[in-house]
Amino acid sequence: MTDLADRTLVQGQPVLNEAEIHQQLTALPDWSLTTQSDVPRIQRAYRFADFAKALAFVNQVGALAEEQNHHPALLLEWGKVTVRWWSHDAGGVHLNDLIMAARTERLYQ
Numbered sequence: 001m002t003d004l005a006d007r008t009l010v011q012g013q014p015v016l017n018e019a020e021i022h023q024q025l026t027a028l029p030d031w032s033l034t035t036q037s038d039v040p041r042i043q044r045a046y047r048f049a050d051f052a053k054a055l056a057f058v059n060q061v062g063a064l065a066e067e068q069n070h071h072p073a074l075l076l077e078w079g080k081v082t083v084r085w086w087s088h089d090a091g092g093v094h095l096n097d098l099i100m101a102a103r104t105e106r107l108y109q
């Protein structure tokens, strides 16, 4: 099975249901499903030694988002970045959001 991060984003296709999201999240153990305003999203908090390192990570994730024209919500705090992915147009979590979460993982070392 191709690693999620190596998969290409796909247009169309419906959002995933809760069971499908949880099944995909087995490959992303540090990510969780959250719902805000009735919209399911996947999220993870990343820890850093200071604010500057957290900001550098935000910029890396931002560049990835711009490359793919698929953008997360990013909360930048001292030593912490919370990343949240969902598909605005589809109103939920799409396979693309899992792919982007897997690619976000690759930026964190």
Ligand SMILES: C[C@H](O)[C@H](O)[C@H]1CNC2=NC(N)=NC(=O)C2=N1
Pocket: 069, 070, 071, 072, 085, 086, 087, 088, 089, 090
């Ligand atoms: C106009 C622009 O292409 C769209 O708004 C894109 C931008 N980035 C996006 N990001 C996400 N996460 N979901 C979207 O539906 C989306 N749509």
